[in-house]
Amino acid sequence: MYKISTSSSIMHCPALLEARSRLKAQMETSVVSAAPDYFTRTRVSRNVNMEKLQNNYLFPEISSRELEHMKKYPHAKVISLGIGDTTEPLPEIVALSMANYARCLSTPEGYKGYGLEQGNKELRKAIAETLYKDLQIKDTEVFISDGSQSEISRLQLLLGSKVTIAVQDPSFPAYIDSGVIMGQAGEFDHASGRYQKIEYMKCGPENNFFPDLHETPRTDIIFFCSPNNPTGQAASREQLEQLVEFAQENGSIIVYDSAYAAFVSDESPRSIYEIPGARKVAIEVSSFSKIAGFTGVRLGWTVVPDELLYSDGFPVLHDFNRIICTCFNGASNVAQAGGLACLSTEGLAAVHSAVDHYKENARILVDSFTSLGLRVYGGVNAPYVWVHFPGSKSWDVFSEILEKTHVTTVPGSGFGPGGEEFIRVTAFGRRDNILEASRRMKSLLS
Amino acid sequence: MYKISTSSSIMHCPALLEARSRLKAQMETSVVSAAPDYFTRTRVSRNVNMEKLQNNYLFPEISSRELEHMKKYPHAKVISLGIGDTTEPLPEIVALSMANYARCLSTPEGYKGYGLEQGNKELRKAIAETLYKDLQIKDTEVFISDGSQSEISRLQLLLGSKVTIAVQDPSFPAYIDSGVIMGQAGEFDHASGRYQKIEYMKCGPENNFFPDLHETPRTDIIFFCSPNNPTGQAASREQLEQLVEFAQENGSIIVYDSAYAAFVSDESPRSIYEIPGARKVAIEVSSFSKIAGFTGVRLGWTVVPDELLYSDGFPVLHDFNRIICTCFNGASNVAQAGGLACLSTEGLAAVHSAVDHYKENARILVDSFTSLGLRVYGGVNAPYVWVHFPGSKSWDVFSEILEKTHVTTVPGSGFGPGGEEFIRVTAFGRRDNILEASRRMKSLLS
Incomplete structure (x- = not known):
């Protein structure tokens, strides 16, 4: 069985990571480090919320580690199973559209200037009718975005600094980081690795990756991602019914991230709106990125149902529409043309074929890690494989795997303290790379 | 000489406008208006900052008025000189790229997934070298955005709720509205039409459209747009030198919006970085929208110089980079390919030709309004013509022009109280429409 050394590493120490990132910033801004001069400073105070952010944003940090490794081993063929980036070419019908x-x-006939801020009507309609078939989602409740990450920040602008938030732990870091930037998070507690005002809902093998809601305090907002990034677990219908009921009882709003819905292989819901009552308590954010390989093209959508009301009865949709008109100006019309093609019959078939490719990758990875005697989660309803290294620090595991096999992964603790002892391995990749990475893992880590 | 009736109209009454927009929201969300039910509300309070916003965002409101007019006069040929939307087809080299x-x-060879959050390196370099030639802007100081409007909100996230802001009055409404959403604005004072904590720098004919800086209190941030939207005035080199000196003395940060720089016809600076010392006090936001007809394609950029420091010496660039990585995920790669083509020799020539077309439109509009005996500003260094109707309410003028000529404009008061008595007319349009609108104005308004 594979054992990782548990020796301490500077990699996982927040204080040192912070010092390192400041040093890096100083290096990037050579004028500052070369000649610090009091009189050249403005009198504008740095945003206290920005000061509260810990380290760099996770994924650029992983890229930077990968780059350092490539410099150290210029002849190594590094395989990136870190950032979940699509690799399969777009379906031809989508690219040609x-x-x-x-x-x-x-x-002159084909030129278009500004589109509607909310997105192309035809695309909104196609999303409502194709992806939310039989779920009574109206096209006017669908807003086209340039992807989930931007949209989460816009949702934070909508909600403001006074709301309390809960997140799954581990979770996609944009929820917490955007909450910190908005001023929702309070102080960071280095001992626990948590922000004091954020509710961390632990999701691990011990609770079948679903939080114990009886133990969870009420918050205004519950960020919930299913199938989950990073754990790869999809919540079951019963679990989501519990979640909706919990939100109803508490008068909370669920921000449901369904970016990986296309990967669901079993009976797990693909949308929160499959659960009765969800229209009154949930916003759903989603994306073409992982479904259709649009990570670089940038396109997503958000559903805000009519019935979702603030405590004063004011419709959330109305304020969200104002945010979209004021803080956004619509997704690129070219990207929207591609999104529409994805939802055609031919487009959907091609999209599903790419998803199947990544699912087979996930199966290969699950098998490889399992053969090493490791406990492996996810990979069935999601393109992420979540591997447990009991007793190890995940940044250590990350470093050791990278050093021994030249394969990049993501340390689980980058997704929150609940990710410690885990690494996330992405199934997005070319088949030859997945096979080669698996081969290296099996021979070098065993 | 053209005289507009000064009869009162509900169009310019903020309270009624607000009531109207709420009614509209209710109509859009029919379930709410049909069955308001206390028990279906969540317990999440509406964001107090959203409540402080007055009316709808200006431009969707104009579109909605235009739509209402078209319903009222189904056979009229409405010409839109309201929203500043480009109409000339893209240069072929740009579209083909x-x-x-x-x-x-x-x-497989051409597929790309995630790009760098900061944008394609080649495009960053091309912007630095082409548009900031001899101004010592490094490619690492250029961040690619999906347009200025989104970027202004991201800049507000960077700056936070504690900063004080100043805006030109009148100004592009996104500065104020995003400030309100961030919590920088304080209460709205209906009597003055101003937010209490925002500094309005009056820019009118009486001060040659440049604020009296001796009378202007210090703020942390100064939003400054030149050539200006809506007044069409470009600040001179001497004026911008004063502005930079003012920022230096006060330790302020200028957020300089140069979206219309390509329209400058005289010696006025096209970038704030033409002014010595600006690197230490200014961020510049700009866009391909109006230069290259990218209003629907969505592409812009922002320059954050290395030397720009918060009061504690921390580089603004470092925090801005964090915002870009966390709250954005890069502009569409397809749009970026188009942006790069715009900056090629052939692309630049084509782009300038479209700008010249709009400039000639502006000249035609200036002549038409001048022939009516009106005082007209702008239209030389910018695609906007700013027409004075002394003693009239601008929403009345807007309505009367629309009613008599079926031409949409924008009421100046939509850009702040300093825009009262003015309307903005855009020179973006097809030549035949500009000529037809001018003909109607001259015959129907004289």
Whole structure:
């Protein structure tokens, strides 16, 4: 059985990581480090919320580690199973739709200026009718975004600094980080690795990756991602019914992230709106990124139902619409043309075929880690494999795997203290890379 | 000489406008208005900052008025000189670059996933070298955005709720509205039409559209747009030198919006960085929208110089980079391919030709309004014509012009109290429409 050394490493020490990131910032801004001069400073105070952020944002930090490793081993073939980035080419119908749209922009008939801030009506309608079939989602409740990450920050602008928030622990770091930036988080407690005002809902093997809601205090907002990034677990219908009931009882709003819904292989719901009553308590954020390989094209959507009301009866949709009109100006029209093509019959078939490719990758990875005697979670309803290294620090595991096999993963603790002892391995990748990574793992880590 | 009736109209009454927009929201959310039910509300309080926003965001409101007018006069040919939306087709080289990029996304060699959050390196370099030639802007100081409007909100997230802000009055409404959403604005004072904590720097004919800085209190942030939207005035080099000196003396940060720089016809600076010392006090936001017809494609950029420091010496660039990584995930790669083509020799020539087209439109509009005996500003260094109707309410003028000529404009008061008595007319439009609108104005308003 694979054992990772538990020797201490500077990699996982928040204070040192912070010092390192400041040093890096100083290096980047050479003028500052070369000649610090009091009189060149403005009198504008640094935003206290920005000061509260710990370390760099996770994924650029992983890229930077990968880059350092490549410099150290210039002849190594590094395989990135870190950042969950799509690798399969776009379906031809999707690429050609965008190409055609773009080409027409140079003609008087085909030129388009500003679109509607909320998105192309046809695309909103196609999302409502195709992806929310039989769920009574109206096209006017669907807002087209440039992806979930931007949209989460816009949702935070909507909600403001006074709301209390809960997150799954571990979770996609944008929920917490955007909450910190908005001023919802309070102080960071280094001992626990948590922000004092954020409710961390532990999701691990011990509770079947679903929080014990009887023990969970009420918050205004509950960020909930299923299938989950990073654990790869999809909540069951019964679990989501509990979640909706919990939100109803507490008068909370669920911000449900369904970015990986297309990967669901079993009976788990693909949308929170499959659960009766969810329209009154949930916003759903989603994305074309992982479904259709749009990580670089940038396109997503958000559903805000009519019935979702603030405590004074004011519709959330109305304020969200104002945010979209004021803080956004619509997703790129070329990207929207591509999104529409994804939802055609031919587009959907091609999209599902790419998803199947990544699912097979996930199966290969699950098998490889399992053969090493490790406990492996996820990988069935999601493109992420969540591997347990009991007793180890996840940044140590990350470093050791990278050093021994030249494979990048993501340390679980980057997703919150509940991710400690785990690493996340992405199933997004070319098949040859997945096989080669698996081979290296099996021979070098055993 | 053209005289507008000064009869009162509900159009310009903020309270009624607010009531109207709430009614509209209720109509949009029919379930709410049909069955308001206390028990269906969540217990989440509406964000107090959202409550402070007055009316709808200006431009969707104008679109909605235009739509109402078209319903009232189904056979009228309405010409929109309201929202400043580009109408000239993209240069072929730009459209083909995007088309080619999109098409290649369906091939294994051409497929790209996530790009760098800060943008494509080649595009950052091209912007630094082409648009900031000889101004010592490094590519690492250029961040690619999906347009100025989104970026202004991200800058507000960077700055936080504690900063004090100043805006030109009148100004592009996103500065104030995003400040309100962030909690910088304080209460709205209906009598003055101003938010109590925002400093309004009056810019009108009486001060040559440049604020009297001796009378202007210090704020942390100064939003400054030149060539200005809506007044069409470009600040001179001497004026911008005063502005930079004012920021230096006060330790303020200027957020300089140069979205219309390509329209400068005289010696006025096209970038704040033409002014010595600006690197230590200014961020510059800009956009491909109006330069290259990218209003629907969505692409812009922001410059944050290394030397710009908070009062504690911390580089602003470092926090801005964190915002970009956390609250954004890069502009669409297809749009970025188009932006790069705009900056090629052939692209730049084509782009300038479109700018010249709009400038000629502006000249035609200036002549038309001047022939009516009106005082007209702007239209030389900017695609906006700013027409004075002394003694009239601008919403009345807007309505009367729409009613008599079926031409949409924008009421100046939509840009702040300093815009009262003015309307903004956009020079973005097809030539035949500009000529037809001018003809109607001259015959129907004289």
